[in-house]
Amino acid sequence: MMPSRFDGLERELAAADLGGIALNAGPSLTYFTGLDFHLMERPVVFIYVIGKMPVFILPRLEAAKVAEMGKIKIYFYDEDPKQWPKIFAEALAGSGAAGGTLGVEPLQLRVLEYTLLKQAVENIRLVDGSQVTASLRSTKDNAEIVLMQRAVDIAQDALRAVLPQIRLGMKEEEVAGELIVQLFRHGSDAVLPFSPIVSSGPNGANPHARPSQRKLCEGDLLVIDWGAGYRGYVSDLTRTFAVGEIDEESARIHDIVQQANSAGRAAGRIGVACSEVDRAAREVIEEAGYGQFFTHRTGHGIGMQCHEEPYMRAGNDRILRGGMTYTVEPGIYLSGKNGVRIEDDVLITAEGAVSLSTLPRRITRVG
Incomplete structure (x- = not known):
């Protein structure tokens, strides 16, 4: 985890009037967490809500990657896709995002993750949050x-x-x-x-x-x-x-x-x-x-x-x-x-x- 980058993320989310952001496997997820996940048939989603503990939704086979991460809630699922909606619902509830608005990256988020997020919580809004991540990533340290x-x-x-x-x-x-x-x-x-x-x-x-x-x-x-x-x-x-x-x-x-x-x-x-x-x-x-x-x-x-x-x-x-x-x-x-x-x-x-x-x-x- 990269705390300084999360400080910037909170500022950008607040400026964009977004309560949080949901990121699937890709560069922005790596930018904030330091962890590299590839797009595959199993969904990987990271949820960050202002003032709340971050949440990871991961297949259990990725447990070793996050074994030493602190201050984060991890929701693992097994190989049966029928489990996924239940795990996503639990994760969204645990993230504090239920009923709110989350930013997503339209060029990165797949229909798979989008559908699971939308089904997980009634009335959750998923909106374009790409300018939040772009604003931070475009300026290099x-x-x-x-x-x-x-x-x-x-x-x-x-x-x-x-x-x-x-x-x-x-x-x-x-x-x-x-x-x-x-x-x-x-x-x-x-x-x-x-x-x-x-x-x-x-x-x-x-x-x-x-x-x-x-x-x-x-x-x-x-x-x-x-x-x-x-x-x-x-x-x-x-x-x-x-x-x-x-x-x-x-x-x-x-x-x-x-x-x-x-x-x-x-x-x-x-x-x-x-x-x-x-x-x-x-x-x-x-x-x-x-x-x-x-x-x-x-x-x-x-x-x-x-x-x-x-x-x-x-x-x-x-x-x-x-x-x-x-x-x-x-x-x-x-x-x-x-x-x-x-x-x-x-x-x-x-x-x-x-x-x-x-x-x-x-x-x-x-x-």
Whole structure:
């Protein structure tokens, strides 16, 4: 248990006019308790009500994980799912949440847990409480920043080990496979934040392309989007390379995206709205005549999850605070030709946005 984080949770719940929060297995539960549970067929729910002792609903097989936890009520259930409604009813009554309002995370809570919670207590209200957890998790403390920097370093070292191996005729899948091997060799968590994107030539015009059997060809731009995990925190980076000699337009769009990345990073500072970061990067691409080919937001928060608050997009007036971490990843995608994306992970400090990633952003030749 992390008492200091529960102090913050109480403040945020009170500010949101919520009596408590219910969290199922996922990053927020780990953030507050220090315990890691995966989503499975058995429900795991943690309930925190202001002024009350926290409650855990757990399958009995997880008893060892909570054996040394103090000041918490634990309600275990066995393998028969018919027991679950009764255990949930007892836990909700014991939590002090009966008849009240609980916040939940709509992007995390499954129908399974939602239904059991709703059935457990008559008239209980489950409402969106994601801004409570997002407000706390989006501002990283020094210990979290150290872990994130290590996740960035692992990712960068892994790519450095792969680049000398890239050759003309190599398949995208082969590059991705070698990158995964190097991520693990350099110390990444066993679970990566996402499967690496390795896309060449026309495939690079799809921002979320999957590595294919396409072979690298002279004149391709090669987009590599990858990340590492370290003790529960992640990195997310992208660099775009030239395969042999590239044409004038490919070189031009890479230069434009590099300038947009620089402008986006420079725009981040305490007190600036997230939308301003997006605008700074987007204006560079629009003024160069490629605005219609930049088809996504400029960035997203990063920490325990690859995508979390805050989001660098138009219309998001959320204000940046010290300790926030997010990506800056502008791109240009020319269908049937090539694509470019350059992505860094940045940290907001008193001096502005500091990039945790340091790999060169200029066009580099491989193959």
